Each structure stands twice: as structure tokens, then as C-alpha cells.
Amino acid sequence: xxxxxxxxxxxxxxxxxxxxxxxxxxxxxxxxxxxxxxxxxxxxxxxxxxxxxxxxxxxxxxxxxxxxxxxxxxxxxxxxxxxxxxxxxxxxxxxxxxxx
Amino acid sequence: xxxxxxxxxxxxxxxxxxxxxxxxxxxxxxxxxxxxxxxxxxxxxxxxxxxxxxxxxxxxxxxxxxxxxxxxxxxxxxxxxxxxxxxxxxxxxxxxxxxxxxxxxxxxxxxxxxxxxxxxxxxxxxxxxxxxxxxxxxxxxxxxxxxxxxxxxxxxxxxxxxxxxxxxxx
Numbered sequence: 001x002x003x004x005x006x007x008x009x010x011x012x013x014x015x016x017x018x019x020x021x022x023x024x025x026x027x028x029x030x031x032x033x034x035x036x037x038x039x040x041x042x043x044x045x046x047x048x049x050x051x052x053x054x055x056x057x058x059x060x061x062x063x064x065x066x067x068x069x070x071x072x073x074x075x076x077x078x079x080x081x082x083x084x085x086x087x088x089x090x091x092x093x094x095x096x097x098x099x100x
Numbered sequence: 101x102x103x104x105x106x107x108x109x110x111x112x113x114x115x116x117x118x119x120x121x122x123x124x125x126x127x128x129x130x131x132x133x134x135x136x137x138x139x140x141x142x143x144x145x146x147x148x149x150x151x152x153x154x155x156x157x158x159x160x161x162x163x164x165x166x167x168x169x170x171x172x173x174x175x176x177x178x179x180x181x182x183x184x185x186x187x188x189x190x191x192x193x194x195x196x197x198x199x200x201x202x203x204x205x206x207x208x209x210x211x212x213x214x215x216x217x218x219x220x221x222x223x224x225x226x227x228x229x230x231x232x233x234x235x236x237x238x239x240x241x242x243x244x245x246x247x248x249x250x251x252x253x254x255x256x257x258x259x260x261x262x263x264x265x266x267x268x269x270x
Contacts, residue, residue: 002108003220007149008211010112014119016204021123023196029128029174033135036166037119040142043154051149051230054223056238059230060246062154063239066161067250071257073166077173078264084177085267 007048014041028080028090032073039069108148115141128174132167139163150222151230 014037021034043062050058083095118138125131139162146155228234239247 001102001221002105002148004218005211005220006108006112007145008218009208010115010145012204012207012211013116015207016200017116017119017123019200019203020197023200024193025123027128029170029177030123030131033128033131033170034123036135036162037122037138040139040162043158044142044145047146047149047151047154051151051222051226052219054225054229056229056234059151059154059235060238060243062151063157063235064246064250066157067254070161070166071253073169074257074261075264077169078261080173081176081265090177 004048004052008045011041011044011048014038014044026091026093028083028092028095031092032076032080036069036073039065104148108145111141111145111148115145129171132171132174135170136163136167139167149230150226153230153232153235156232 018034018036018038018041021037022031025031025034043065046058046062046065048058050056050062080090084090087095087097089095115138118134118141121134122131122138125134139158143155143158143163146158
């Protein structure tokens with residue numbers, strides 16, 4: 001039987017890879033995909049705890065995380081399309097219209 | 101080593117490798133494909149935890165709907181020249197990777213210092229709580245209000261996306 005720590009460690013590794021993607025990449029779409037990676041690693045933690053503790057709450061939270069992720073992807077990609085229309089780029093270093 | 105441990109390590113290795121490929125590939129389309137692969141591996145990991153419903157919606161919603169949305173945007177923006185977008189290893193990236201490694205080490209230390217406090221076998225209830233029947237029952241009784249709020253959130257997201265992405269006329 002696999003101990004719970006293995007799942008938590010896998011989740012930590014996937015989350016860190018997502019963090020590297022968000023911090024190091026300059027392409028807005030890949031930054032977005034890294035956020036999805038991080039959301040998924042948290043989902044893995046929730047499912048693992050739910051299964052090992054015998055509680056439904058974790059899986060309910062995964063359901064709501066999925067809903068929020070879908071909403072976030074729709075709005076975020078719309079923002080990327082709007083930005084691309086105005087600036088003709090998805091390089092997040094060149095997108096500085098909220099700076100002052 | 102038992103068979104389920106071997107299966108877990110194979111799944112873990114493939115999901116980690118595909119996650120690394122997602123953030124290192126230059127072309128966003130290739131990244132999308134590796135991300136879909138990563139999601140499917142995670143769905144199989146959910147199956148090893150007896151979370152059938154979550155595994156199914158992982159494939160349908162994440163690998164199906166959300167990634168199609170990503171692929172659509174990648175193809176719509178036609179980022180031919182953006183692939184050449186200067187992505188060099190700068191000092192900023194070194195700092196970013198360093199910070200992520202520090203965070204990973206902290207999480208691992210946190211996990212290992214509390215090693216004995218975690219249960220090391222699946223709860224006997226695990227096979228029951230992952231079924232669609234049980235999740236549906238709990239979702240429409242205890243979590244009915246959050247469920248309805250989630251539908252409003254999705255509606256707001258759809259309207260927001262339409263308003264943001266529509267062309268300005270006049």
C-alpha cells in the first residue's frame with residue numbers, strides 16, 4: 001500500500017514545476033498552462049487526503065476547483081485575445097498597460 | 101515492491117516528465133499536448149485512489165473542454181513569430197528556479213517531519229466515496245448552495261469572456 005506522503009510529494013513536485021513555469025516563462029499562454037498545473041497538483045492533494053481519511057469533502061473541493069478553473073480559463077484566454085488585439089504580442093514583458 | 105507501488109511510480113514519473121516538458125517546450129501547441137498527457141496521467145492516479153467521478157471529470161472537463169479552449173486560442177493567435185520570442189536563461193530565471201526549489205524543499209521537509217502523523221493506507225470507505233452516486237448525493241444535499249453559486253460563477257465567466265473578446269464595433 002502506498003503511503004499518503006508519496007502522493008503529497010508528487011503533488012509538491014508538480015506544484016513547484018508550475019511555479020517555475022509561471023515565474024520563468026514569458027509566453028502568456030504557457031504561464032496560464034502552468035497555473036493549470038498548479039491547480040491540478042492541489043487537486044491531487046485533495047483527492048489523496050479524501051481517499052486516505054475517508055471523507056467526501058476533499059472530492060467536493062476538487063469539483064469546485066474544476067469549476068473555478070474552467071471559469072478562469074475562459075476569462076483569462078479572453079483577456080489574452082483582447083491583449084493580442086491591442087498589442088499584437090503575448091509576451092508578458094511587453095504587456096505593461098497596468099503599470100504607472 | 102508490490103504492483104501498485106510500481107504503477108504509482110510509473111504514473112508519477114510520466115506526469116512529472118510531461119509537466120517539465122510543458123514548461124520547457126518553445127511552441128505552445130506542443131505544451132498543450134503534453135499538458136493533456138499530464139492531465140490523463142493524473143486521471144489515472146485518481147483512479148488508483150478510487151476517485152472514479154473525479155477521474156472522469158478530469159478527462160472530460162480538463163483534458164477535453166479546457167484544453168480545447170487553450171488549443172483554440174493558440175491556433176487563433178497564430179504565434180508563428182512569437183515562438184522566437186526571446187526566452188534566454190537570464191538572472192531572473194535563475195532566481196525564479198531557485199525560489200521554486202526552496203519552496204519544494206520546504207514542502208518536502210514539512211512532509212517528512214510529520215511522517216508518522218499521516219495514515220499510510222487507504223480508508224476502507226475510499227471505494228464508496230468516489231462513486232458518482234455518493235458524490236451526487238452529497239453535492240445536492242450538503243453542498244447545494246456552493247453548487248448553485250458555481251453555476252452563477254460560470255455564467256458570469258461566460259458573459260465576461262464574451263464582453264472581453266468581442267470586437268469593438270464603431
